[in-house]
Amino acid sequence: MTWASWTTTGVFAGRGGVRTEEAGVLSGDLTVHTTWSGREANVAVQYSGGSDWFTVTGSPVHCASEEGSRLLHQVMVDAVRAGAAATVPQDIPTGTGRGGAGPA
Numbered sequence: 001m002t003w004a005s006w007t008t009t010g011v012f013a014g015r016g017g018v019r020t021e022e023a024g025v026l027s028g029d030l031t032v033h034t035t036w037s038g039r040e041a042n043v044a045v046q047y048s049g050g051s052d053w054f055t056v057t058g059s060p061v062h063c064a065s066e067e068g069s070r071l072l073h074q075v076m077v078d079a080v081r082a083g084a085a086a087t088v089p090q091d092i093p094t095g096t097g098r099g100g101a102g103p104a
Contacts, residue, residue, distance in 0.1 A: 002037075002038040002066070003035065003036060003037050003038060004035075004036045004066050004069060004070070005033065005034060005035040005036065006033070006034050006069075006070060006073040007031060007032070007033045007034075008031065008032045008033075008073070008077045009031045009048055010029060010031075010048060011029070011030050011031065011032050011048075011077055011080050011081060012028070012029055012030070012081065013026065013027045013028060013029075013030055013080050013081070013083055013086075014080070014081055014082045014083025014084065015083045015084070016083040016084040016085045016086075017080075017083055017085060017086070018030065018045055018056060018079070018080045018083075018085070018086040018087075019056070019057040019085045019086065019087050020045065020054035020055060020056055020057060021054070021055040021056075021057055021059075022054045022055060023054050025085055026045060026047070026054060027083070028047060029047065029048040030045045030046065030047060030048060030080060031045065031046050031047075031048050031050075032044075032045055032073070032076055032077050032080055033045070033046070033053065034069060034070075034072060034073035034076065036063060036066055036069035039062065039063070039064065040060040040061060040062055040063055041059070041060060041061055041063040041068075041069040041072050041073075042055070042059050042060045043055075043056040043058075043059040043060075043061075043072070043073070043076050043088050044056060044059070045080065056076065056086070056087060056088050057087040057088065058087040058088030058089070058090060059088045061088050061089070061090060072088075072089075075089065076088065
């Protein structure tokens with residue numbers, strides 16, 4: 001099975017933070033982690049230096065390519081920085097110029 005993961009530390013959440021399934025909205029200094037398992041991407045956040053991970057609302061999302069999952073990770077880092085109770089988009093870029101990844 002193909003898989004990949006990315007982690008970005010020191011992401012300061014903008015006003016309104018990021019919405020999670022387990023803990024509601026998180027704000028402050030966060031770490032964003034995306035794992036791609038060949039067909040879907042999972043996005044989680046934790047307080048930087050913490051040990052508990054929280055699933056970002058909307059995760060997992062269908063993602064057909066490693067490149068698309070890397071783009072999703074960057075979209076999520078930017079969304080967390082923007083705040084506004086950020087969630088995982090359901091129509092993500094594929095990185096191949098073919099549009100969104102399709103329904104979750």
